[in-house]
Amino acid sequence: MTDTTTAETGAATGGVRTLLRLEGLVLFLGMTVLYYKWEGSWLVYVLLFLVPDISFAAYLISPRVGAIAYNAAHTYLAPVALMTLGFAGEGPLVLSIAMIWLAHIGIDRALGYGLKYSVGFGFTHLGRIGKLS
Numbered sequence: 001m002t003d004t005t006t007a008e009t010g011a012a013t014g015g016v017r018t019l020l021r022l023e024g025l026v027l028f029l030g031m032t033v034l035y036y037k038w039e040g041s042w043l044v045y046v047l048l049f050l051v052p053d054i055s056f057a058a059y060l061i062s063p064r065v066g067a068i069a070y071n072a073a074h075t076y077l078a079p080v081a082l083m084t085l086g087f088a089g090e091g092p093l094v095l096s097i098a099m100i101w102l103a104h105i106g107i108d109r110a111l112g113y114g115l116k117y118s119v120g121f122g123f124t125h126l127g128r129i130g131k132l133s
Contacts, residue, residue: 011114011126024106086098
């Protein structure tokens, strides 16, 4: 689509987009280092790392449903709540899941896979996927 779609979706551009992507990289690296220091199982890390991407399947229903499911699995809300519960209840598995989930979100954001708009999978808050900008 055209640049109008970027304007219509309110996607970040320029330095703001770069900062958001750098935040994602820092989140990925930070959660991965924290997981290492936590002495979490790397097998669990590998097995759970791509679980949020199961939300892609909702795009088979429609772009709107796909965007809702993807965004639900790729916002900080649930993993930060899990991390808080894990610390409060001293739940090591809950903490591990939260760190892995946040690492996943971080690398997605660093790579430009932002939260989706219902226009289609390629339209994100970080700009259009696959479009150089």
